[in-house]
């Protein structure tokens with residue numbers, strides 16, 4: 235009997251707080267290899283915090299995060315080797331060429347100069363930028379710079395790629411071409427993608443969707459499952475319905491708690 239392959243990413247019961255303010259509460263999700271998942275949440279939902287935990291910028295103190303079966307706390311090198319990341323803020327050196335940015339990164343991953351250059355050129359070709367290899371990043375458009383960042387994230391051959399709001403600040407055409415490129419990586423290279431966004435129009439009917447709101451996962455599943463769950467006709471309406479229901483439940487819970495506290499206070503007063 236063959237052992238089933240582990241998920242590309244599995245997150246179980248993960249929480250995180252900044253001081254006494256919880257940013258993530260009991261977050262669990264699973265991504266299959268070769269799949270595209272949109273992590274959908276408004277600003278402040280906790281998407282970047284989750285990325286920081288997966289990539290070990292922050293240590294997860296509760297719960298467990300595994301990348302292709304490797305626990306990011308117990309086996310960080312094995313987990314990180316399988317993972318590429320494009321963070322929300324730009325991190326290329328604007329005064330180096332696209333190729334230099336990639337070969338420098340390749341050296342950090344232990345590639346020899348010739349091998350790093352060859353690999354970098356292959357990746358620049360893959361993201362449609364071979365003709366810009368020697369241009370300084372400063373001279374590239376926002377969309378082209380993002381493509382270079384995607385190429386750099388793939389340099390060490392990861393099978394899981396995390397992108398945090400990768401289309402922020404790009405015009406519509408650049409946004410669409412970046413998403414098309416990323417979807418192509420799933421179809422052609424079998425990569426697993428976690429695509430964090432607050433933009434509902436970036437979601438396609440074939441995507442898996444995880445809805446994150448105020449640090450909690452409200453939904454995880456397919457496009458049609460989300461419509462069925464909420465009875466909405468569009469993903470936009472379904473998202474709004476989920477969020478309203480969660481906010482109403484949390485306001486109700488808060489009122490109940492305040493009511494209980496008031497009852498306790500009155501009880502204490504009665505008993506002196």
Ligand SMILES: Nc1ncnc2c1ncn2[C@@H]1O[C@H](COP(=O)(O)OP(=O)(O)OP(=O)(O)O)[C@@H](O)[C@H]1O
Nearest residue numbers: 252256257275276277278279280281282283284399
């Ligand atoms: N370093 C920090 N210190 C304190 N609070 C923080 C810190 N980073 C994030 N937060 C808070 O944690 C919550 C989640 O923020 P996070 O950046 O993860 O959300 P997000 O979904 O990525 O939103 P955005 O797209 O706006 O970055 C927010 O309430 C935010 O204010």
